[in-house]
Amino acid sequence: MAEVIVPKLEWRDVSKRFDGPQVLAGLDLAVAPGRSLVIIGGSGQGKSVAIKIALGLIPADSGQVLIDGVDVAGLSAQDHAQFFARVGMLFQGGALFDSLSVWENIAFRLINAERMPRREAKARALEVLGLVRLGSHVADLYPSELSGGMQKRVGLARAIIGNPEILFFDEPTTGLDPITASAINALIRDRVSSLGCTAVSITHDLASARTIADEIAMLHQGRIVWRGDAHELDTTDNPHIRQFVDGRADGPINADV
């Protein structure tokens, strides 16, 4: 009898509409523990909204988001704080706090949520700074003094400092040159493997998707239109994937220009 694996994270029939069109229309998607799922899709297809709903930053109109089988919408404030201690998020623009130095950004959770003494938190931040291949000389700089690639690394360091069970990446390589993007992808793959955590990334950068994904799902008009292992991306005959991978204007996806 096959063992039933409870997904680490699951969107179950999740719908969301803002003032305009329907962004998510019954999203059903699950990620098994320890797997790296990349959600691809065009701009405005609801990828960021799906992640923000999973994090509880935006409420869903209907449906459920389950972590280890537990609906996160039903968590108390106390449980929600504990929930956030189990996740890490790398935001698209880094979302580093301008008024804090690099090490204070990385140690933000330790100092403010876990009340760790600043000296101890700084030592831990410097340690994690090394894991994202940044030298300790950047620790006292401010985010505005860093390049885009360095900001992403600091954002990644901030996301992994609490040893999360689930890591979310929102467009991790957007705005970076190909070499820096490749380095960030390798770093993400390395950190996710080392931590043994579940990863959910959204991107429209196929090079990034191929590097960091175990599985890929394509979101179009609020629903998953294809899902498969990363290596199937180039062999599937799904028309949505073929158009997206080939970068053609004609096909089932209308270019929104």
Next chain:
Amino acid sequence: MVASAQVVDGPDSGPPAPAAWPDRLLSPFTAIGAGSIVAAASIGRVALFAARALRAALTPRWYFGQILRQLYAIGFLSLPVVGMTAVFTGAALALNIWTGGSRFNAEEAMPQIVAIGITRELGPVMAALMLAGRVSAAIASEIGAMKATEQIDAMVTLSTDPYRYLIAPRLLAAVIMLPLLTLLADIIGIGGGWLVGVRVLDMSPTIYIQNTWDFLQNWDVESGLVKAAVFGFIVALMGCYNGITAKGGARGVGRATTQAVVSSAILILAADYLLTSLFTRI
């Protein structure tokens, strides 16, 4: 014939169809009704925000480092602007009262009127309006920019409540510092009146001070400080509310900043009237 021609021409040409007149007649009421609903919704949103912000400010956990930082930014850094405003307001008030009072031989009462005018009204109101311009705008633009760059979302994912970390320290600092700034504005404003009285109007320095001191009652100063605490709450609340509800990138942040200043100023003046009405019954 006429009706069919209108149909052919379409709605943009010719006079409106007769059937549309009830709508046209009711359109002002529709506009008033829609405006009232929007206004009521805005008041409700501000009230809910204020309740949540107050809860965060009055219950643990407090981020003392952030509170100290805001006490410095809101209080200490506002000293020059409040001091300059107060000295010129006191000086101009003295000249005006002297000129007006001389019409019925009451110019000698100028020090007392300057003192009561500054402590009960102009000290708290001028200090609050300066803070509306300096602090409310700064809070709205800082929090608005943080929202636009997802820093507020990031804070939530780092298990830190933005209401406790960002909003409560600003509210507490403004409520604590505006009365202190007002006390300073009272002293400097009366000093401005004294300078005009002594240097321009040849009054005796000691008699000016004596008249002011003998005439002022504790409640004159205290009522101004109570007003200042309320104004401080308004300044910080409007800055935080407009910042955290900012939408649409840089343009939205700019709009939030303007709204913070305008709404703070209007609410300060409205609250001033209400509090003055209340205090003058005491």
